Amino acid sequence: MNLGTRKLLDRSFTALGIGSIVIMGMMLLVVLVPIVFNGVTANVFRGTVEHRKLLYNEFRRGDKAELQREIVESDAVRSKAYAMLDQFEVEMSSMDEAKQAEYQDKYRQVKESLKALLGPRPGGDIPELTRYKYGQTRWSKAEEKLHELLYEKQWDYSNPDAEAKEYFVSRSAGFQGTSLVKLFPYVEENLDRMLLPEWTIYWGFITDSSIDSHIFGGIWPEIQGTIFLAIGAMLFAFPLGVIAAVYFTEYAREGFFNSLLRSANSTLAGVPSIVFGLFGLAFFINTLKVSESKSVLAGSLTLAIMILPTIIRSAEEAILAVPKTYREASLGLGSTKWNTIVTVILPAALPGILTGGVISLGRAAGETAPIIFTAAVSVGSAIGLADVFNSPTPALSWNIYNLASEHEAASEIRHVQYGMVLALVTIVLLLNMSAIILRARISKKLKG
Amino acid sequence: MELTAEAIEMKPDTGSTQKSVPDIYLPPERNKVADGGVPHVSAKNFSIYYGEFEAVKKVNADILSKYVTAIIGPSGCGKSTFLRSINRMNDLIPNCHTTGALMFDGEDVYGRFTDEVLLRKKIGMVFQKPNPFPKSIFDNIAYGPRLHGIRDKKTLEGIVEKSLRKAALWDEVSDRLDKNALGLSGGQQQRLCVARTLAVEPEILLLDEPTSALDPKATAKIEDLIQELRGSYTIMIVTHNMQQASRVSDYTMFFYEGILVEHAPTAQLFTKPKDKMTEDYITGRFS
Numbered sequence: 001m002n003l004g005t006r007k008l009l010d011r012s013f014t015a016l017g018i019g020s021i022v023i024m025g026m027m028l029l030v031v032l033v034p035i036v037f038n039g040v041t042a043n044v045f046r047g048t049v050e051h052r053k054l055l056y057n058e059f060r061r062g063d064k065a066e067l068q069r070e071i072v073e074s075d076a077v078r079s080k081a082y083a084m085l086d087q088f089e090v091e092m093s094s095m096d097e098a099k100q101a102e103y104q105d106k107y108r109q110v111k112e113s114l115k116a117l118l119g120p121r122p123g124g125d126i127p128e129l130t131r132y133k134y135g136q137t138r139w140s141k142a143e144e145k146l147h148e149l150l151y152e153k154q155w156d157y158s159n160p161d162a163e164a165k166e167y168f169v170s171r172s173a174g175f176q177g178t179s180l181v182k183l184f185p186y187v188e189e190n191l192d193r194m195l196l197p198e199w200t201i202y203w204g205f206i207t208d209s210s211i212d213s214h215i216f217g218g219i220w221p222e223i224q225g226t227i228f229l230a231i232g233a234m235l236f237a238f239p240l241g242v243i244a245a246v247y248f249t250e251y252a253r254e255g256f257f258n259s260l261l262r263s264a265n266s267t268l269a270g271v272p273s274i275v276f277g278l279f280g281l282a283f284f285i286n287t288l289k290v291s292e293s294k295s296v297l298a299g300s301l302t303l304a305i306m307i308l309p310t311i312i313r314s315a316e317e318a319i320l321a322v323p324k325t326y327r328e329a330s331l332g333l334g335s336t337k338w339n340t341i342v343t344v345i346l347p348a349a350l351p352g353i354l355t356g357g358v359i360s361l362g363r364a365a366g367e368t369a370p371i372i373f374t375a376a377v378s379v380g381s382a383i384g385l386a387d388v389f390n391s392p393t394p395a396l397s398w399n400i401y402n403l404a405s406e407h408e409a410a411s412e413i414r415h416v417q418y419g420m421v422l423a424l425v426t427i428v429l430l431l432n433m434s435a436i437i438l439r440a441r442i443s444k445k446l447k448g
Numbered sequence: 449m450e451l452t453a454e455a456i457e458m459k460p461d462t463g464s465t466q467k468s469v470p471d472i473y474l475p476p477e478r479n480k481v482a483d484g485g486v487p488h489v490s491a492k493n494f495s496i497y498y499g500e501f502e503a504v505k506k507v508n509a510d511i512l513s514k515y516v517t518a519i520i521g522p523s524g525c526g527k528s529t530f531l532r533s534i535n536r537m538n539d540l541i542p543n544c545h546t547t548g549a550l551m552f553d554g555e556d557v558y559g560r561f562t563d564e565v566l567l568r569k570k571i572g573m574v575f576q577k578p579n580p581f582p583k584s585i586f587d588n589i590a591y592g593p594r595l596h597g598i599r600d601k602k603t604l605e606g607i608v609e610k611s612l613r614k615a616a617l618w619d620e621v622s623d624r625l626d627k628n629a630l631g632l633s634g635g636q637q638q639r640l641c642v643a644r645t646l647a648v649e650p651e652i653l654l655l656d657e658p659t660s661a662l663d664p665k666a667t668a669k670i671e672d673l674i675q676e677l678r679g680s681y682t683i684m685i686v687t688h689n690m691q692q693a694s695r696v697s698d699y700t701m702f703f704y705e706g707i708l709v710e711h712a713p714t715a716q717l718f719t720k721p722k723d724k725m726t727e728d729y730i731t732g733r734f735s
Contacts, residue, residue, distance in 0.1 A: 254542075325579035329641070332537060333592040333648055334569030343591070344581055446582035447630055 032425075039422025042415045046139035047200030049074050050119055054134050054216055059208065070196055077193045078118055081183060085111065088180040106174050113149035114187070117142060118194060130212035131409070137216065138415070139197035146191055150184055205419055213379050214403055214416050221382040223423055225296070225393030229375060230365040232300025232388065233307060237364075238357050240304070241311030242346075245353075248312070249319045250341055269309035274369040276306045281373035294392035296383070299375020306370050307360040314356020318349040351442040358435030362428040368397040378402045396424040488513035488652060488682045489534055493548035496526070496533050498541070503529045505706040506548065511699075516674060516683040518697035518714065520690055522729070526706040527686050531654050533557075534684070535571035536564045553651075569596065572650035576657040578637035580629035580644070585621050588629045588640060592648035607647050615643035616673050635666025642673060653677065655685040659692065671696050690730055694718050702726045 049070045055061045092103055119135030120127055127133055136142035151168035172184040187194070208218030244265075252258045280302025284290050291298050322345050330340040346353070368376075376398035383391050400420045404410055410417075487510035496504040504526040511517050519527040529538065536557060538544045550557040557567060569592075580588050589608040598604060608625065612618040617639045621632070629640055638658055645653060655674070659667040674683060674696045687693050693700055693714065700717045702710045702725075710717060710726045721727040728734055 323579070325575060325577055326581060328537060328540070328573075328575055329579045329581065329644075330591070331540070332535065332568055332573040332575070333595065333644065334565055334567075335592075335595050336565050339595060343595075348582060445628075447628070 035418065035421050035425055038415070038418035039425075041140075042419025042422070043203065043205050044199070044201050045415070046197040047202065048135070048137055048139055048142060048195035048197050050135040050195065051137035051200065051202075054137055054211075055204070058130075058211055058217070059204065061204070074194050074196055075122065077190050081114065081118075081187055081190075081194075082121060084180060084183045084186065085114070088175075088178060088183075091179055103175070103178070106171070107180070109152070110149065110171060110180070110183070113145065117145045117149060117187075117191075131215040134216070136195065139195065141412070142191065142195055142197070146188065150188060206423065209381050210379065210416075213407065214399075214413055215409060219396070219399075219416065219420055219423060221380055221394045222396045222399050222420060223427070224382045225376075225395040226365050226397065226424070226427065228296050228383075228388055228393060229299050229303060229371060229395055230361050232296060233303035233364040234357065234361050236301060236304035237308045237311050237360065241308050241357075242315050242353060244308075244312045245315030245319055246341055246346075248316050250337065250345075265309050265312055268305075269313065271306075272369075273306060273367055274372075276302055277370040277373045279305070280370055285374065291390045294373070294375050294377065295390050296375055296388035296393050297390075299371045299392075299395075300388075302370045302374045303364040303367060306367065307364050310360045310363070311356055314359075315349070315353045318352025318356065319345060321352060322348045348446060351439040351446070354442070355435045355439045358431055358438065362431040362435075365431065366397055366424060366428050368401060371395055371398055378406070396420050396427070400424065486513040487511065488553065489684075490551045491548065492551070494533075494550050495547045496529050496538065497545050497547070499543045503706055504533070504703075507708045509701065509708055509711050511682065511684060513682050514679055515698040516678050516685065516696055517699040517701060518693035519684065519686045519701045519703060520688075520693050520729075521703035521709075522734070523688075525703040527701075527703045528656055530703065531656055531684060531686050532573075534652070534654060535568045535573055537568075537573060539564060569648050570650055571652040571654060572645035572648060573654040573656065574638070574641050574645055574658050577661050578634055578641055580632070580637050580640050582628065582630055584626045585629045585632070585640065586625040589644050589647045592644060596648060611643040611647040612640075614646050614677070615639045616669065616676065617643055633666070635662050635669055638662060638666065638670060639673060642670075646677075650681065652682045652684065655683065657686050657688060660688060667692075690718075702729065704729070 049067075052062050052067055052070065056064065056067055088107065092100055092107065095103070115121070115135075117135055120132065136145055150171060152171050152174075153166055154169055156165040156167055170184075172181050175181050202218075205218040206223065207220050209221055210219065211217035248258075248262070252261070280298060284298045284301050285293065285295075290301065326344050326348055327340060330344045331337070335343070375392055376395045377392045378394065378399060380392070380394045383393050400417060403413060403417045403420070407413065489511040491507045491509045494504070494507045495502055507530065519531060521527045532538050533546060533550065534552070534557065538546075546558050552567065552571065556562060581591065583591070586608055589611050590604045593604060593607050598607070609618060609622075612621065617636060620636060621627075621640075629637065632640060638661075642653075642658075659670050662670065671692065674685065677683060678696075678698075685693075685696065697714045700710075700712065700714045701708055702717065702721075702723075704725055710721060710723045712722070717726065718730055721730060
């Protein structure tokens, strides 16, 4: 091969390498930027006076006097809108029946929309569900609801061949000639005075329990559940995995049985995680009866079985990477095999073993399928440490799916879903980062 | 390379008056020790196999107590294998087995009831590449004593200092005992390994090409160290460097293709080899 071709080949490979790295980086950005951007809106947003009411009523947080002043201020503006409703009701009762029937349905919609926007009218019945007790807590949502109040969504079915198109009709047009016409511009102009939006940093999103199935409140039960499950899995899998790796590398004799064990280990690593979930249900809960039903314990055990092969593999590699000379030196000094393993080989292999362990921890934190049948519930409060043996827990990975697809008001709580995704990504990234730092620090200590 | 009597006299020497070598079977006067002449390790029809391959063939030899014995020979001749068999380091190699007998202090090294851990405590070993543990200098030396049950800090400090002094390393490292041993230079690391071995108070010191990874200056220090230790320990050293063998040893064993060709006092082996093969080897006709 001549010099020109060789250089050309080198250059093209360099270019290809850089190209693929750039593409990977861009894909990472494409994934991460929306997650971060949307996830942060769960914590940082323009919160309305309704949000502050909620915080005070549910968590006793915030300045009571200030809140009282704000409520008085906003009620002054709101009461005019309610007065308009009252005026229209009087007006309607004096209409003939045909007209009443025409307006009744439209009026009901207007009232519902206004209620969704501002919360129940003071003095009326207090609804049972927390989600109906408050108006819009987030300004961006309030703007959407305002649009619903001002315009009615209708569908255009005129062309039977095409999909129906949606279009919006102004509600005020429907009330032309009545007193209610004034309501729409009034609410549109004065909404900010009714809701008093302020930039809010809601750290409680991370530390609060959820209220009314995540309509309000935070995701602490999920975060805690995820941490419990992942750490529980590590408590079982890490010691077992390291012991198994020591057996494979130090004690096992090469032979049929050993290669059988090794291939079993590799196979285990390739089993789909949903199978582990079913196995966990069938074995830990139904057969061993570690708990009556789903529990953190059963989930941890299932996750442990799932990450065990990875831990064994990485620990094995780390132990094999320890220089043979350390072993010789230790044995040459009259050390027993066991002592050599504990005092020389394992400490030297520790960076690799820990890295594998922490990466497995990250995987356990993010895995969904194994905990569906064994540990996860959709809604629940944070459990105490004593309850891990018999109570299930909400967990981030499962609830991201659950809130996005199963929740009755999924579209209302997109910010919670994104917030959960960001929390999970952050936890996993932090774990992986700590693995890198841990590895670097221990390696540095070993190298002197 | 012709090794002559003059070359022998280049030995670091502690006042020898003997120019000629009168009695070839006795070590020079200066090397005489009180209980000289007692076999410490003796091999009888001792063979070592790697699977089917016989790496060391029916060796018969007595290694005398408190003398320095060098083992020379071309690469792959079985000299390291023989050395490593004495403290059973070959046990680490799968498929390695032995026949015949290897006696240490009258006890069969490969006997059924021999505890190889106790054996290795008595027969220390220093390897080709310096292999300190990735621990502090202190912990490296204290590793052996701690293994054997010494926990008292004062005692350990005493052992560490004594061992480092014996290995002529104390002056260089006494102020940084808590530093990682991997920060030392190659020669210092090797002397640390000697000190680490001495700390468990062995009877025999096996050196497996201890200077092959070192520069000449560090090599000289190790050789000086062997001179210092001569008389206190039975020392066996495998070396590729014939000048080194002639400088540091009292007896020399020449291995060729697994056979112990000649085993004689160093001066005799290098000046009047009995065997033609030995002569060819030490004069550099083959290697």
